[in-house]
Amino acid sequence: MKRVLLGLFVVTLVFAGLTGCRTIFGRGRGPVESIAFLPQHNPDLTAPVIGSISERPDPKEVTMVVPPGTNVRSLVATITLNTEASVAVISTGGRVTQINNQTPNDFSVPVTYSFITPGDDEPWLYRVVVREAHTDAALASLQVSDALSFEPRFSPETKNYTVTVPYSTRELQVTARGRSPYLQRIVVDGAVVRSSSGVTVSFESADRREISIETLAEDRVSEDLYRITLVRAEPDRNPALAALSVPGATLSPAFRSDRLHYATEVPYETSEFTIIAQPQSRFARVSLDAPAGEQSLSVSGDAASSHGATVSFRDTDRLRVVVTVRAEDGTLLNHTLDVRRAAPPVSAAPPSPGPSPAPTPTPGPSPTPPAPGPAPAPTPSPPAQPPAPSPDPAPAPTPAPAPEPTPAPAPAPPTVETLTVQVAVNARNVQLGRREADALGRGQIAPEGQVTLRRYRSETVLAQDAFSVNVQRRGNNPPVLSFDWNSPGVRMSSNELVEVEIRIPTGNGNYLHYTEAFPAASALSMAPPFFLFSSNPRVSWPAPGSSVAVDAEYSLIPPGQIGRGQQGIEELPRGAAGAQQAGVQLTVRDADSGSQLFSGPVRSGAGIQAGRRLNFDQPIQLTEGRDVRYEFLVRGPDGRGWRTAGHTTVWTTRIAYEGGYRPALLFVLE
Missing domain, CATH: 2.60.40 (Immunoglobulin-like)
Structure with a gap:
């Protein structure tokens, strides 16, 4: 039971059953139960203002929020205690004894109260800070998950927005944050925002929907209203693949987004293999199936994920897989993958009694000269073997049905990570x-x-x-x-x-x-x-298949390899009459067919400093989006130099100030 007792100079409060809060509560909890400004003692107020007490610091902190416009220079506090105490204000430089519900104080600055309780050697100090409630109801940020566009760009002063979301959207998250840290409430589409994760908004059937975001300031009077019009985008129509691979095996031909048919070979002992098929569009879906009329596949996992899907490969030496990409609008694009099992290694092949003696060319018959003419060479095949391309001294005859070995295409493209x-x-x-x-x-x-x-x-x-x-x-x-x-x-x-x-x-x-x-x-x-x-910042890059200019950036001598005595390589070779000779050669081939696309000198200038980044004399012309392999050779006047080779795709990536595009970069060699 609590009682508030009024005295002329001392506030005495008795809480039944408690005598000496120090022994019960320790120093952590003080004698003050509450500090309030009540309307009956403060004419500017229409409702009680209750302070928020933080027991941890010393002095203890009390925060009180009053309505805007309140005269804080003459506020009367009502204090409720849990034990007897004498109360005074000590922040004015002296000690001003307080009469509960009567003594006014100037709260335009922090006010420190001292509470002296029986049995305590030192007073309890409470520092009271009063501030006016914020009237700012504006938002500092407003976001919609998976938005394709948010127009116009958010500003606290702009109240209406149009947000385009993917075609497949069924629900989305709307998150909002107030500009004032004391914003009282944010309501999105009728639901109060209670965490940073925002509110889930349904967008099931309609192609257009308006949602409102209402805010209430700390003063519980000031409000604001924002509106978002949700617009469902047209379905994505892209069924192309960005990558297709079988880890541990090489596709033939190499993957290209406009190719639909591939073959690969997996090791003889393979019981399952993985297919990673990543679509260009995040809205597309990938499935793996058997061709029509063939036995269904055993597949686990998602081929479009970074881990791919696992396909069972047992009791057969060949499996055809149809990789189907379904665009968001339902457009289908099928890719076929012909997977074959490699021939068994020699050590795993079953013994062949007939051919096995081949390495020993019949030592018995040779020393019998009386034998007829054919006898000296009863087994002519082994001597005839050396001209064959196989360099092995004792090749076990490979069974005829062995599949054609995977052509050793130039180095496999890098693993997709x-x-x-x-x-x-x-x-x-x-x-x-x-x-x-x-x-x-x-x-x-x-x-x-x-x-x-x-x-x-x-x-x-x-x-x-x-x-x-x-x-x-x-x-x-x-x-x-x-x-x-x-x-x-x-x-x-x-x-x-x-x-x-x-x-x-x-x-x-x-x-x-x-x-x-x-x-x-x-x-x-x-x-x-x-x-x-x-008015249009978006860039339309050259269409795949079109002819584009291609350049490179390189150093005549790679930095870090420039040493003393190499000054001679700073100039490219000259002919006897002083004519400049080509010192930088480039050869470019199609990565799949091997057909030559370009071969010739790309720079013949003289007086070039080692380590300086250079370009081709003139860009060469290649096809946008084409997979190519290149070999780049630099020779100095002493006949020495360096070469590099690589595999890349020709993509234009830079715009030109004069208009159009800067040449695509085949490579950059520092």
Whole structure:
């Protein structure tokens, strides 16, 4: 039972059964049960204000939130205790004894109370901080999971948005965060947001739906309202594969997204094999089946995952697999994979009594000269073997039905791995071109830009975020832009490319923008060399199959290999009359057929410093999207040099300031 007793100079409170809170509670819990401002003692208030007490610190902290506009310079506190105590305010420089429900105090600054209880050697101190309730009901962020687009870009002052979501969406997460840390409530589509995970919103049947986000400020009066119109995108129509592989085996021909038929050979002892078939579109689904009319397959796992699907391979030497990719719109694309079992190794072949004596060319008959003419060479086949291509001294005859061995195609393409890709964008004092500055005119450059990471040549957004732009204007010179941005980790296959798009709004639907693509790697860095000005930042890359310019970047001597006495290799060979001779040769072949696509000199300049990065004299022409193998040879005047070879796909990844594209890079050799 609690009782609040009023005294003229001392507040005495008796709580039945408790005498000496120190022995019961220890020093952790103090004598104060509550501190409040009640309307009957404070005319500015219409409802009680109860303080929030933190027992841990010393002095103990009490936070009290009053309505906006409250006169905090003359508030009367009502204090409830759990034991007898004398109360005084000591924060004014002296000791002001308090009369409960009567003594006003200036709470525009923190007020410290001292409570002296019987039996305690030192007082209990409580520091009371009073602040006005926040009236800010705006949001600081608003996000929709799996959004393909969110327009316009979120701003606390913008209240209406249109969000496009994938065609297959049935439900999605809406997350919102208040600008004020004291925002009282966020309600999304009728459900209160209770955690950072947001609210699940149903989007089952309709192609368009509006949801509302209501907010209530800490003062419980100020409100705000945001609206999102959800729009279902058209179904994705891409049934192509991004990668197809059988780990431990080599596809023939090598995988290419426009090829539909493959063969491979697995070791003789294989009882099951794995197929990894990763679609280009994240909305596509992959299934493995037997061709019509053939026995069904035993398959476990998801072929589209990084681990792939396992296919049983028992009691047969050949299995045909149909890899079906179903696009989101239902479009099907079938790929066939003919899997054969390799011939058994020699040690595993069953003994053959007839041919086994072949290595010993009948030693008995040779010393019997009286025998007729044929006798000296009763087994002519072994002597006739050496001209055959097999170099083995004692080749056991391979059974005739052995399948044709897997052609030893040039080195197998690298294994497809799943990477966590992080991209760093660093723009340091990038000055706009005069063309862009003139087009911009007096237009303002927004203080925030946006970076979007996509899968190369797709609409699949991997990450999207804002960055702050620092704009410097120096007299009549074009503006200079600087910013930094680091992406979160995004999961990609090692044979994919990531497209990095930068856009900075300038008003009237126009942007400053730059786009470049990079092969997937754990850490990527991009430094925009320039910005273009237009209303459409998206880049349409050259169509696969079209002829494109191809270049390379290389050093005449790789850095780290430049030593003393190598100055002579800094110039390419010259003829007797001083004519320059080709010192850098390139040969390019189709990776599958081996047909030669280019062969010849690509640079013949002289006076080149070792270690300096160079380019071809003129870009060569190859086909966009084509898998190629190349051999690159550099020779110095002393006849020595170095060579390198590689396997790549021709993809254009850079735009040109003058318009169009910069040449595709065949390789970069530092």
